[in-house]
Amino acid sequence: MITTAESIHELWRYRELFYFMAWRDIKVRYKQSVLGVLWAVIQPFATMIVFTLLFNKLAKIDGGGIPYPIFSYSALLPWTYFSMTVTAIGTSLVTNRDLLTKVYFPRTIIPSSSAIRGLVDMGVASIMLVGMIVYYHFQTAPPGQPEWSFQPTWALLLWPMLLIPLVMFTLGVGMIFAALNVKYRDVRHALPFFVQMGLFLTPVIYPTSRVPESLQGLIALNPLCGIIESFRTALLAGEVNWPQLGTSLVVTAVVFCVGILYFRKTERSFADIV
Amino acid sequence: MPTAIVVENVSKQYTLGETHRNVSFREALTSIVTRPFRRHAHQGETILALDDVSFEVKEGQVVGLIGRNGAGKSTLLKVLTKITYPTSGRMKVCGRVAALLEVGTGFHSELTGRENIYLNGSILGMKKREIETQFDAIVAFAGVETFIDTPIKRYSSGMRLRLGFAVAAHLVPEVLLVDEVLAVGDVEFQKKCLQAMDDLRSGGRTVVFVSHNMAAVENLCSRAIWIDNGRIREDGAAKDVIKSYMSIFAKSRQAGSGTLRSANRRGSGEIQITGVEFLDTEGRPKPLIRCGDPVVVRLYYECHKRVLRPHFGFEIRTDLGTLVANVSTWSAGVEIPHLDPGEAYADLEFEALNLIPATYYASLWVQSTGGITYDYLDLCTVLDVESPERHASGRELDSQFGIAFLPCKWKCQAPASLSV
Numbered sequence: 149m150i151t152t153a154e155s156i157h158e159l160w161r162y163r164e165l166f167y168f169m170a171w172r173d174i175k176v177r178y179k180q181s182v183l184g185v186l187w188a189v190i191q192p193f194a195t196m197i198v199f200t201l202l203f204n205k206l207a208k209i210d211g212g213g214i215p216y217p218i219f220s221y222s223a224l225l226p227w228t229y230f231s232m233t234v235t236a237i238g239t240s241l242v243t244n245r246d247l248l249t250k251v252y253f254p255r256t257i258i259p260s261s262s263a264i265r266g267l268v269d270m271g272v273a274s275i276m277l278v279g280m281i282v283y284y285h286f287q288t289a290p291p292g293q294p295e296w297s298f299q300p301t302w303a304l305l306l307w308p309m310l311l312i313p314l315v316m317f318t319l320g321v322g323m324i325f326a327a328l329n330v331k332y333r334d335v336r337h338a339l340p341f342f343v344q345m346g347l348f349l350t351p352v353i354y355p356t357s358r359v360p361e362s363l364q365g366l367i368a369l370n371p372l373c374g375i376i377e378s379f380r381t382a383l384l385a386g387e388v389n390w391p392q393l394g395t396s397l398v399v400t401a402v403v404f405c406v407g408i409l410y411f412r413k414t415e416r417s418f419a420d421i422v
Numbered sequence: 423m424p425t426a427i428v429v430e431n432v433s434k435q436y437t438l439g440e441t442h443r444n445v446s447f448r449e450a451l452t453s454i455v456t457r458p459f460r461r462h463a464h465q466g467e468t469i470l471a472l473d474d475v476s477f478e479v480k481e482g483q484v485v486g487l488i489g490r491n492g493a494g495k496s497t498l499l500k501v502l503t504k505i506t507y508p509t510s511g512r513m514k515v516c517g518r519v520a521a522l523l524e525v526g527t528g529f530h531s532e533l534t535g536r537e538n539i540y541l542n543g544s545i546l547g548m549k550k551r552e553i554e555t556q557f558d559a560i561v562a563f564a565g566v567e568t569f570i571d572t573p574i575k576r577y578s579s580g581m582r583l584r585l586g587f588a589v590a591a592h593l594v595p596e597v598l599l600v601d602e603v604l605a606v607g608d609v610e611f612q613k614k615c616l617q618a619m620d621d622l623r624s625g626g627r628t629v630v631f632v633s634h635n636m637a638a639v640e641n642l643c644s645r646a647i648w649i650d651n652g653r654i655r656e657d658g659a660a661k662d663v664i665k666s667y668m669s670i671f672a673k674s675r676q677a678g679s680g681t682l683r684s685a686n687r688r689g690s691g692e693i694q695i696t697g698v699e700f701l702d703t704e705g706r707p708k709p710l711i712r713c714g715d716p717v718v719v720r721l722y723y724e725c726h727k728r729v730l731r732p733h734f735g736f737e738i739r740t741d742l743g744t745l746v747a748n749v750s751t752w753s754a755g756v757e758i759p760h761l762d763p764g765e766a767y768a769d770l771e772f773e774a775l776n777l778i779p780a781t782y783y784a785s786l787w788v789q790s791t792g793g794i795t796y797d798y799l800d801l802c803t804v805l806d807v808e809s810p811e812r813h814a815s816g817r818e819l820d821s822q823f824g825i826a827f828l829p830c831k832w833k834c835q836a837p838a839s840l841s842v
Contacts, residue, residue, distance in 0.1 A: 165545060
């Protein structure tokens with residue numbers, strides 16, 4: 149068993165492979181598709197429209213003072229990153245079995261490089277968010293709706309920083325699924341189901357404030373709750389629910405460590421059973 | 423000389439059917455629940471792919487690993503490359519290692535030749551700067567200049583292979599571990615590959631090379647290790663080890679021709695070769711084959727499914743593995759439109775089997791025109807060629823006279839002054 153220090157050193161030596169693997173995924177995703185980069189926008193945008201019609205217009209869930217389209221879209225960006233990436237990482241070892249059985253390199257490169265592609269998508273989709281903010285900033289609210297305008301605060305600086313726990317949590321969960329999927333192939337089928345359930349347990353459609361007091365503590369255990377809610381409020385409301393975010397960060401750190409440890413514990417047998 | 427590779431008591435155990443047991447997570451969960459109630463935990467059958475293997479390789483040595491399929495050569499190579507971990511024992515490889523278990527690992531067909539060179543190079547452990555400086559040389563070696571910006575899904579399989587090997591040939595490792603990559607590609611390209619390997623050797627690199635091509639092992643390697651049943655059976659000078667390896671094929675022979683024993687049988691099985699017989703031109707079994715005799719090789723086969731345009735082939739190798747001849751219905755331009763299920767045979771007639779007396783090994787194969795191997799029996803039968811009954815001079819012929827006996831006539835012109 150190699151020590152952690154050795155494996156970190158090894159990862160550093162293989163950093164170019166990490167870069168090339170991430171680059172390959174991005175390249176392949178955007179090659180051969182007519183709409184190319186637009187796909188990164190279309191998916192969250194279309195979902196946002198459906199959510200707005202269904203949950204806002206029909207079910208009357210409001211954005212707590214924020215126009216519902218930006219309310220949901222700003223949360224859909226990190227959520228889409230999570231759902232797409234966790235699925236990609238979960239199946240990454242099996243899709244790259246040729247590499248696993250033919251070449252040696254630190255196995256952690258496969259899941260971690262898969263975490264990059266989604267960031268590019270998220271970056272592209274963010275441009276749309278900027279457009280929407282500008283639109284709603286100058287738009288007068290329809291009668292009966294609260295007036296909203298974009299007021300940048302220092303909390304905006306938090307936005308890029310929140311990517312760190314988002315990626316860590318996604319990687320942690322993804323690595324557990326990836327390692328399990330090598331051994332048990334039905335994990336692949338269970339994964340989309342878990343992800344779908346996750347959407348309802350995460351404040352994407354609704355604000356956390358709509359959750360009953362008694363359940364607030366429980367849902368805070370879902371790290372995506374604090375992270376995604378903060379993505380939204382830091383940008384649009386200029387405030388952050390610190391206790392909630394703090395809980396999320398702690399849980400994220402735990403999940404991340406468990407993910408890496410489990411992955412490292414099982415990686416020796418990957419090439420034999422994949 | 424310093425040691426490059428140390429292998430100490432390495433064993434590797436595989437559980438048979440491990441990949442199939444508990445395939446589903448649900449079953450795994452159920453088995454956790456039910457395990458305490460079972461008296462004996464179900465133990466899968468295990469095999470030792472490597473059984474207490476120890477050896478050392480000095481820096482600059484070129485070692486060939488030989489043995490039958492499934493003997494453990496590839497597992498040993500996988501352990502050396504750290505792709506898989508030994509169940510017990512230790513091993514250490516010093517210096518920068520490059521492993522070549524396959525040509526073009528990680529190629530992505532949507533990416534262009536250029537992009538794949540970078541991707542494959544970095545997978546094999548090259549730095550970006552190294553790839554940049556070697557880029558033109560790689561492209562030239564592969565001979566794909568015109569297609570370098572074309573996605574490789576448009577490449578022919580030969581081009582892909584050349585590109586893959588070109589990248590690999592430009593690795594500058596201290597220790598190179600190679601598996602059977604030379605078994606592919608056309609003759610011209612194989613030569614190029616062997617040349618590249620030879621350059622590495624003369625560059626003082628340590629090379630471990632797994633191959634079925636005994637001639638290549640003999641030419642490239644000073645030392646050979648014969649792995650049999652997961653153990654080292656013989657370790658020594660390449661020539662000696664190859665000799666004793668080839669001789670087991672002779673020992674495994676049963677009396678009379680017609681028995682087929684191949685350590686390396688592969689193929690999809692639509693047609694199976696069931697036997698081979700050496701006959702004289704009248705169709706009688708030929709107990710003794712002499713140099714220069716006419717010989718009919720009868721291949722018995724069983725066809726399980728109707729197949730279109732199959733080709734039969736017959737290959738002769740020397741005891742050192744050098745290919746003497748490869749003859750097939752394909753190269754002879756003989757078309758077999760189709761074969762229906764059933765049993766039959768194919769005759770291959772040699773007007774004169776002009777082989778220098780020695781022991782030869784034959785391989786038999788049948789494949790489709792498209793290249794699907796239905797059955798391939800590697801070195802499955804022994805061909806003992808005896809001295810001719812009446813050689814003009816009465817002198818004995820043996821392997822020091824070469825492999826083939828070329829029928830010829832001498833006419834000596836004596837200097838004019840001596841003529842009477």
